[in-house]
Amino acid sequence: MPASRLARAATSRSCLHWLAAGALLAVVAGVAGVSAASPPHLPPATDLAAHGADAARRGEPLVVLVSMPGCSYCDAVRRNYLGPQAAAGEIAVRELDMTADTPLRDADGSQTTARAWARAHQVRVAPTVLFLDHQGRAAASPLRGMQPDFYGAYLEQALAQARAAVAARK
Numbered sequence: 001m002p003a004s005r006l007a008r009a010a011t012s013r014s015c016l017h018w019l020a021a022g023a024l025l026a027v028v029a030g031v032a033g034v035s036a037a038s039p040p041h042l043p044p045a046t047d048l049a050a051h052g053a054d055a056a057r058r059g060e061p062l063v064v065l066v067s068m069p070g071c072s073y074c075d076a077v078r079r080n081y082l083g084p085q086a087a088a089g090e091i092a093v094r095e096l097d098m099t100a101d102t103p104l105r106d107a108d109g110s111q112t113t114a115r116a117w118a119r120a121h122q123v124r125v126a127p128t129v130l131f132l133d134h135q136g137r138a139a140a141s142p143l144r145g146m147q148p149d150f151y152g153a154y155l156e157q158a159l160a161q162a163r164a165a166v167a168a169r170k
Contacts, residue, residue: 042078042086045094045114047105048136055092056134061162063093066118066128073146074127081155082129091159098123107136129155131162139165 045051045064055062065082067074078095085091096104098118106112112120121130123142131140140162143154 042082042093042095044102045096045104046102048094048107048117048132049105049109051092051094052107052132052134052136056166058092059163059166060092061131061133061139061159061166063091063159063162064130064132065093065095066098066123066126066130067095068097068099068126071126076148077127077129077146077151081152098126098128107132107134129158131158133162133166133169139163139169 042065048062048064052062063082065074065077067078082091082093086093096114096118098115100114102114104112104114104117106117123130125144127143127146129143131138131142133139140158143151143158147154
C-alpha cells in the first residue's frame with residue numbers, strides 16, 4: 001500500500017477513534033445526568049416582595065436558590081432540578097448569589113443586598129434552597145447542600161410541604 005494511502009487510513013482510524021470516544025463520553029454524561037451545555041440560568045432575585053406576590057397569585061411558594069459562583073453543586077441543582085421545573089412552569093423560582101452585593105428588596109419592602117440577606121437568613125452553605133410564602137416566611141425546611149442520590153425526593157417533599165403551608169396561610 002502506498003505511504004499516502006497508509007497515512008489516510010491511519011488518519012481515518014484516528015478520527016473514527018476520537019468520534020467513538022466522543023460519542024461514548026456523551027452517552028456516559030447523559031446517563032450521569034451531566035449536560036455538556038452550561039446550566040440554565042434562573043431569574044435573579046431582585047424584589048422578594050414582588051416575586052412572593054407573583055408566586056402567591058399562582059398558589060405557589062417562592063423557591064429561592066441561594067448559590068455562589070463556581071459551585072458545581074449549585075449548577076447541578078439548577079440544571080437537573082429547579083431549571084427544568086421552572087421551564088415547565090411548575091415552580092416560581094429565583095436565584096440569589098450569596099457572595100454578591102447586588103441590591104435586593106426584601107419581602108417586607110426594605111432594601112438590602114443579596115449577601116446581607118443570605119447572612120440574615122443564616123444561609124452558610126451553597127446551594128441552599130428556600131421555600132417562602134408571600135410574606136417571606138419559611139413555608140418548608142430549607143434544603144442545604146446536595147445529596148445526589150435522593151435530592152429529587154427531598155425537593156418534592158419540601159415543595160409539597162411548602163404548597164400545603166401556602167394554601168393554609170391564604
